Amino acid sequence: MTDHDQTTETANPNGPExxxxxxxxxxxxxxxxKSTLLNxxxxxxxxxxxxxxxxxxxxxxxxxxxxxxxIVLVDTPGIFSGAKRRLERSMIxxxxxxxxxxxxxxxxxxxxxxxxEEQDAILEGxxxxxxxxxxxxxxxxxxxxxxxxxxxxxxxxxVNFAATxxxxxxxxxxxxxxxxxxxxxxxxxxxxYPDDQLADTSLRLMAAELTREQLFMQLQDExxxxxxxxxxxxxxxxDGSVRIEQTITLxxxxxxxxxxxxxxxxxxxxxxxxxxxxxxxxxxxxxxxLHVKVRENWTEDRSIYASLGLNFKA
Numbered sequence: 001m002t003d004h005d006q007t008t009e010t011a012n013p014n015g016p017e018x019x020x021x022x023x024x025x026x027x028x029x030x031x032x033x034k035s036t037l038l039n040x041x042x043x044x045x046x047x048x049x050x051x052x053x054x055x056x057x058x059x060x061x062x063x064x065x066x067x068x069x070x071i072v073l074v075d076t077p078g079i080f081s082g083a084k085r086r087l088e089r090s091m092i093x094x095x096x097x098x099x100x101x102x103x104x105x106x107x108x109x110x111x112x113x114x115x116x117e118e119q120d121a122i123l124e125g126x127x128x129x130x131x132x133x134x135x136x137x138x139x140x141x142x143x144x145x146x147x148x149x150x151x152x153x154x155x156x157x158x159v160n161f162a163a164t165x166x167x168x169x170x171x172x173x174x175x176x177x178x179x180x181x182x183x184x185x186x187x188x189x190x191x192x193y194p195d196d197q198l199a200d201t202s203l204r205l206m207a208a209e210l211t212r213e214q215l216f217m218q219l220q221d222e223x224x225x226x227x228x229x230x231x232x233x234x235x236x237x238x239d240g241s242v243r244i245e246q247t248i249t250l251x252x253x254x255x256x257x258x259x260x261x262x263x264x265x266x267x268x269x270x271x272x273x274x275x276x277x278x279x280x281x282x283x284x285x286x287x288x289x290l291h292v293k294v295r296e297n298w299t300e301d302r303s304i305y306a307s308l309g310l311n312f313k314a
Contacts, residue, residue, distance in 0.1 A: 014190035020069040022103035022186035027095055027126070029118050030054045030078030032108045033138045037169035038062045038075040041179055045281065046199040046206075047075050048213035054078050055216060057087075057308055059094055061200035063193050066183035070191040072200075074098045079122050087299045090310040097311075099129050104185050106178070107161070108169075111137040114151050123158045132185060135161040136178060141168045203282065204231040205307075207244055210281065211274040211290065215248065218270055219258065226251040227259075228304055232291075241285035244278070248292045251299070259292050267292065 015021070026034045030053035038047050042062040048055060060075040076098045077091035099105050107126055109119060126133055135155060140148055152164055163181050167174030193200065201209075208229040215227065233245040250256055260267045267290055275288040298304060305312040 013194045015070065015195070016068050018068060019189065019191055020183070020186040021072070021189050021191045022070075023072045023074060023101075024104045024106055024182055025074045025076065025098040025102045025131075026106050026108060027076055027079060027099060027122070028108035029110070029122065030080055032078065032110050033169045034075055034078070034108050035060075037108060037136070037138065037167075037175070037178075038073055040169050040172050040175045041071075041073055042198050044198050046201065048209045050213055050216040052216045054080075054088075054091070055213075057091055057310070059098055059309055063197055063199060064179060064182075065195055066179055069183040069186050070193065070195070071179070071182050071186060072192060074102070079125075080118055081121050085299060086312075087305075087310075090305060090312065094310055096125060099126070099131065102131050103187060104134055104162075104182060105129050105131050106134045106136055106182075108136045108138050109151075109155070111140050111143045111148055111151060111166070114147075115154055120158075123155065127159050132162040133159065134178075134181065135164040137164070137166045138169050140166040141171065141173065204234050206281065207231050207234070207278055208246060210277045211246055211248070211270070211288075213277070214270045214274045215259070218266065218273070226299065227255070228298060230307065237287075239285075241287060242282070243287045243289070245289045246291070248290060249298050250292065250294050251296055253294050256292055256294055 026038060028034050035047040035049045035056055038060065039045050039049070041064050046062050047060045054077065056075055056077050062073040062075065064071040064073060076095035079092055079095050083089045083092055105126065135152070137148060137152065148166055165174055165178050167178060169175065208231045212229045228249050229246055230249065231244060231246050233243070235243040237243060248259060250259065271288055271290045275286050278286040278288065302312045
């Protein structure tokens with residue numbers, strides 16, 4: 001397994017003669033559950049999930065198979081209004097760009113929160129999309145059915161959706177129905193990926209994401225969003241294990257001790273948890289080494305945006 005090839009070759013990587021393949025963009029506000037839904041649709045963890053809003057920074061591609069149909073799902077950063085920082089603007093721009101040149105757009109909304117100004121703005125943008133729109137009400141197990149029907153009617157009064165689903169991405173309820181609908185809408189054509197590939201994310205980036213997930217989970221409100229994790233080295237060892245070295249970059253000196261913790265206990269805990277997740281994900285022994293540094297205004301570094309697939313000028 002290499003950094004750029006996570007799959008074994010299949011007998012026919014382009015699929016059978018009657019193969020179908022298409023792209024679907026997942027959009028919604030922060031914490032709507034897009035990453036949880038992506039993982040449920042693919043059937044594996046390919047996108048990190050935390051209770052923090054705006055966990056997803058870059059577009060993540062997940063690949064789902066339904067019989068002879070391949071569905072390439074694009075998870076996007078949450079869309080919200082009032083973004084001031086360049087990083088936030090770039091993330092939102094990436095989300096809207098993902099709705100172009102796709103075969104369907106899936107709009108996910110937290111049914112508990114219903115419509116508000118933020119959702120109004122998203123619906124206004126979706127009304128301009130050329131691809132068929134699919135409405136997915138998430139977390140419906142926490143809402144009374146009359147309220148769900150009322151919410152669905154209110155949304156359809158604003159924008160014409162081709163189909164509507166009520167699901168719980170966390171439990172998986174209703175997810176199979178969404179997959180079936182998406183498969184029907186994919187055009188005929190060769191597969192873009194081998195049928196055993198689940199994601200189009202390099203191992204280096206996935207490793208960095210798994211560490212960032214633990215930073216968010218363990219530091220929670222203590223930790224500002226102004227950090228980035230980069231995988232500096234990925235060295236495959238003769239015994240089948242891998243040595244990974246990563247740098248956690250922060251914006252301000254005062255943040256460093258929050259990440260390191262008293263006597264280095266916090267960074268040790270983060271590293272141990274991230275290593276466990278990597279071992280499960282990569283199915284091999286991982287030797288992880290974390291370094292913490294401060295670089296003021298790293299959010300103005302073009303190379304960071306390039307590594308995340310974001311537009312620096314957004």
